[in-house]
Amino acid sequence: xxxxxxxxxxxxxxxxxxxxxxxxxxxxxxxxxxxxxxxxxxxxxxxxxxxxxxxxxxxxxxxxxxxxxxxxxxxxxxxxxxxxxxxxxxxxxxxxxxxxxxxxxxxxxxxxxxxxxxxxxxxxxxxxxxxxxxxxxxxxxxxxxxxxxxxxxxxxxxxxxxxxxxxxxxxxxxxxxxxxxxxxxxxxxxxxxxxxxxxxxxxxxxxxxxxxxxxxxxxxxxxxxxxxxxxxxxxxxxxxxxxxxxxxxxxxxxxxxxxxxxxxxxxxxxxxxxxxxxxxxxxxxxxxxxxxxxxxxxxxxxxxxxxxxxxxxxxxxxxxxxxxxxxxxx
Amino acid sequence: xxxxxxxxxxxxxxxxxxxxxxxxxxxxxxxxxxxxxxxxxxxxxxxxxxxxxxxxxxxxxxxxxxxxxxxxxxxxxxxxxxxxxxxxxxxxxxxxxxxxxxxxxxxxxxxxxxxxxxxxxxxxxxxxxxxxxxxxxxxxxxxxxxxxxxxxxxxxxxxxxxxxxxxxxxxxxxxxxxxxxxxxxxxxxxxxxxxxxxxxxxxxxxxxxxxxxxxxxxxxxxxxxxxxxxxxxxxxxxxxxxxxxxxxxxxxxxxxxxxxxxxxxxxxxxxxxxxxxxxxxxxxxxxxxxxxxxxxxxxxxxxxxxxxxxxxxxxxxxxxxxxxxxxxxxxxxxxxxxxxxxxxxxxxxxxxxxxxxxxxxxxxxxxxxxxxxxxxxxxxxxxxxxxxxxxxxxxxxxxxxxxxxxxxxxxxxxxxxxxxxxxxxxxxxxxxxxxxxxxxxxxxxxxxxxxxxxxxxxxxxxxxxxxxxxxxxxxxxxxxxxxxxxxxxxxxxxxxxxxxxxxxxxxxxxxxxxxxxxxxxxxxxxxxxxxxxx
Numbered sequence: 001x002x003x004x005x006x007x008x009x010x011x012x013x014x015x016x017x018x019x020x021x022x023x024x025x026x027x028x029x030x031x032x033x034x035x036x037x038x039x040x041x042x043x044x045x046x047x048x049x050x051x052x053x054x055x056x057x058x059x060x061x062x063x064x065x066x067x068x069x070x071x072x073x074x075x076x077x078x079x080x081x082x083x084x085x086x087x088x089x090x091x092x093x094x095x096x097x098x099x100x101x102x103x104x105x106x107x108x109x110x111x112x113x114x115x116x117x118x119x120x121x122x123x124x125x126x127x128x129x130x131x132x133x134x135x136x137x138x139x140x141x142x143x144x145x146x147x148x149x150x151x152x153x154x155x156x157x158x159x160x161x162x163x164x165x166x167x168x169x170x171x172x173x174x175x176x177x178x179x180x181x182x183x184x185x186x187x188x189x190x191x192x193x194x195x196x197x198x199x200x201x202x203x204x205x206x207x208x209x210x211x212x213x214x215x216x217x218x219x220x221x222x223x224x225x226x227x228x229x230x231x232x233x234x235x236x237x238x239x240x241x242x243x244x245x246x247x248x249x250x251x252x253x254x255x256x257x258x259x260x261x262x263x264x265x266x267x268x269x270x271x272x273x274x275x276x277x278x279x280x281x282x283x284x285x286x287x288x289x290x291x292x293x294x295x296x297x298x299x300x301x302x303x304x305x306x307x308x309x310x311x312x313x314x315x316x317x318x319x320x321x322x323x324x325x326x327x328x329x330x
Numbered sequence: 331x332x333x334x335x336x337x338x339x340x341x342x343x344x345x346x347x348x349x350x351x352x353x354x355x356x357x358x359x360x361x362x363x364x365x366x367x368x369x370x371x372x373x374x375x376x377x378x379x380x381x382x383x384x385x386x387x388x389x390x391x392x393x394x395x396x397x398x399x400x401x402x403x404x405x406x407x408x409x410x411x412x413x414x415x416x417x418x419x420x421x422x423x424x425x426x427x428x429x430x431x432x433x434x435x436x437x438x439x440x441x442x443x444x445x446x447x448x449x450x451x452x453x454x455x456x457x458x459x460x461x462x463x464x465x466x467x468x469x470x471x472x473x474x475x476x477x478x479x480x481x482x483x484x485x486x487x488x489x490x491x492x493x494x495x496x497x498x499x500x501x502x503x504x505x506x507x508x509x510x511x512x513x514x515x516x517x518x519x520x521x522x523x524x525x526x527x528x529x530x531x532x533x534x535x536x537x538x539x540x541x542x543x544x545x546x547x548x549x550x551x552x553x554x555x556x557x558x559x560x561x562x563x564x565x566x567x568x569x570x571x572x573x574x575x576x577x578x579x580x581x582x583x584x585x586x587x588x589x590x591x592x593x594x595x596x597x598x599x600x601x602x603x604x605x606x607x608x609x610x611x612x613x614x615x616x617x618x619x620x621x622x623x624x625x626x627x628x629x630x631x632x633x634x635x636x637x638x639x640x641x642x643x644x645x646x647x648x649x650x651x652x653x654x655x656x657x658x659x660x661x662x663x664x665x666x667x668x669x670x671x672x673x674x675x676x677x678x679x680x681x682x683x684x685x686x687x688x689x690x691x692x693x694x695x696x697x698x699x700x701x702x703x704x705x706x707x708x709x710x711x712x713x714x715x716x717x718x719x720x721x722x723x724x725x726x727x728x729x730x731x732x733x734x735x736x737x738x739x740x741x742x743x744x745x746x747x748x749x750x751x752x753x754x755x756x757x758x759x760x761x762x763x764x765x766x767x768x769x770x771x772x773x774x775x776x777x778x779x780x781x782x783x784x785x786x787x788x789x790x791x792x793x794x795x796x797x798x799x800x801x802x803x804x805x806x807x808x809x810x811x812x813x814x815x816x817x818x819x820x821x822x823x824x825x826x827x828x829x830x831x832x833x834x835x836x837x838x839x840x841x842x843x844x845x846x847x848x849x850x851x852x853x854x855x856x857x858x859x860x861x862x863x864x
Contacts (some may be wrong), residue, residue, distance in 0.1 A: 016692075021696065021699055021700060024700065025700075028705075028712070032712050077542065118862075143839070143843055146788070146839050147835070147843075148795070148835065149792070151810065154813075154814070155835070158828075173452045241395070266842045267704060270707075271795065271796065289704065290556055297708070301700060304701045304704075308699045309699055
């Protein structure tokens with residue numbers, strides 16, 4: 001089987017997976033309790049006649065049998081016709097575009113920072129393996145990693161927003177922008193940073209330990225391989241050994257993890273955004289689930305699933321390029 | 331039989347050797363120590379925690395469960411040792427004061443017309459027939475009408491410099507006899523404060539009088555008027571949060587602060603007034619009083635204070651203690667179930683292979699592709715968040731990584747010669763899985779068990795934090811959720827309410843850390859490959 005065959009197979013598999021995701025979403029969200037029309041009927045000021053209810057059901061398409069609804073749903077999802085939100089009737093795409101920027105800003109800042117820090121610290125720990133430094137790094141990573149993210153967030157708020165008053169209590173843009181909109185790009189960047197720092201810091205504290213431990217484990221696995229000893233014995237400079245012989249093969253699992261965490265940007269950081277009332281995707285998704293905002297949930301679950309599938313697909317291809325051992329088609 | 335004995339002895343030897351190795355790991359021992367503390371606290375919760383974690387009430391209050399345990403947002407009572415002026419809960423008059431003659435001795439009785447009004451103890455009366463007091467008013471037909479009254483006063487010392495947050499007065503009553511608009515009964519409660527000299531910066535506009543060179547301030551509370559007999563027993567509550575408590579409108583705001591501005595001697599009185607408008611007939615009225623309780627709620631309670639629930643504030647220390655049960659229960663059960671699912675699926679997929687393998691692994695992929703936390707929330711929402719449903723949902727979404735791991739190990743074990751040999755002898759599939767493959771993955775199972783507990787604990791806490799908690803169970807995540815929901819941090823600042831959010835956070839983290847530390851110690855012992863070459 002050549003490279004083309006492999007790609008074809010992975011593509012087929014990804015397409016099937018996306019269909020499965022769509023189907024599972026449909027099943028789960030139809031299992032959710034409550035009738036979407038009920039909120040109109042149950043409200044005390046409602047004066048709906050049974051005919052009105054029928055009309056409403058027709059408008060929302062709930063009068064159709066399940067299989068027909070399923071196919072309508074599939075068609076809409078595949079053509080990215082994501083519909084409008086339940087009550088406010090705003091197109092879902094518009095709502096997403098309003099929040100995606102905030103979330104991307106927050107998540108990229110956090111992910112890039114924690115990956116950089118984590119890989120550096122992890123490599124350092126592996127290099128200093130079985131010393132006090134290593135033990136200290138590993139133990140503190142383990143402790144940091146078991147702090148619940150909402151608690152870190154609340155502590156950050158207490159320290160930096162309540163006591164020191166360096167950063168705002170929440171929100172994605174400074175409050176004064178509502179009265180005096182920013183004019184210069186410098187002002188925009190400063191205001192954004194002012195608001196994004198605390199949630200990003202929380203996420204970094206929460207996830208840097210993962211990267212540290214993962215990097216350390218990967219590097220340790222390769223640093224003790226015989227070919228590394230050989231490379232040292234050959235008299236190669238230590239730097240070259242570390243970069244060429246250790247880090248390159250060790251980066252494989254890291255690449256997977258990085259790809260997946262970048263694919264996870266779309267859903268945002270639900271808990272952190274909730275703690276900081278940051279206007280991003282995560283908080284929005286949480287509110288959508290609580291309000292049973294079905295169109296939003298369909299769209300979000302579909303798109304995030306799609307992104308993860310694509311990320312996995314890319315990772316599979318990239319693997320072959322980085323690691324000569326799993327070169328496809330040989 | 332002999333074979334079994336050999337087996338047990340090797341197992342015991344193995345465990346002993348394992349413990350010997352484990353003991354050397356400082357991290358592992360630290361984790362074990364923290365875990366032991368948590369387990370002991372969880373098991374002993376009813377003995378350690380003084381109150382119910384969900385709906386605590388004032389102990390010994392009649393009717394049971396009506397009076398809250400404490401005022402909301404109390405500070406810890408040990409704040410008094412830090413030099414803070416606090417006031418604690420105080421039971422000025424307990425519910426048994428009218429239930430025995432001795433208890434009644436503490437009361438000072440003053441009767442305006444002793445010929446008509448009399449006070450007696452009725453040993454068989456009362457709401458629970460355990461005794462009550464009986465105030466009788468009788469006037470012969472030939473006597474002149476008029477107003478007569480009886481005053482029961484109870485003197486007590488209020489020891490705290492800080493004023494109470496609320497007072498709560500309850501009494502049960504029953505009124506018999508010829509009560510009518512022309513012969514009415516009035517029951518009123520009052521507080522009196524004795525002061526050598528009036529407090530500075532204090533304007534008092536109510537009645538005062540001089541007594542033994544002390545200026546006495548009178549605070550009449552509400553009066554209950556009865557123009558018809560009352561039967562069976564009813565309750566009267568006088569709470570300082572009620573608007574209508576005072577007869578004079580200028581005491582509406584923070585009455586407890588005005589009545590109890592500082593420590594000192596106070597008197598609580600019950601006045602029963604019979605307002606007889608006349609009439610030629612003989613009048614007889616009997617007023618029965620029972621279960622009189624006067625509670626003063628302080629601004630400090632317990633070891634960690636109370637939360638902000640306005641109706642029934644909870645003791646945060648009890649919540650914290652009982653929270654350990656939920657976390658340990660959910661963590662262990664979820665780890666057990668999800669590891670079992672992962673093991674079964676991994677072994678099946680790995681050993682049987684083919685379509686079964688494809689199907690199971692694609693299902694795992696599917697669950698891993700969906701966004702985890704939103705999916706958790708949706709499932710918990712669909713199933714309604716009871717503790718069992720949360721366990722189910724977390725286990726259902728927690729097995730995928732481990733089953734992949736087991737599958738890959740099984741794939742390599744399948745090709746080993748001992749499996750080939752077993753096959754040649756004619757062993758069945760499940761026999762081989764049970765006898766030859768499973769024992770080889772047992773170390774992985776232990777590891778996965780200890781490492782999936784913290785994940786489950788944190789997930790449960792996160793769900794609770796987001797509001798998906800079992801309403802009948804107190805968990806640490808719920809405490810933090812309620813803290814966030816109360817808005818205390820924004821409105822009142824953090825300084826006095828840190829004990830609401832720091833302890834549960836430390837508890838969650840330390841429990842999770844203990845399992846992670848144990849897991850890593852196990853990992854070093856069970857995976858010799860990880861032992862580092864230097």
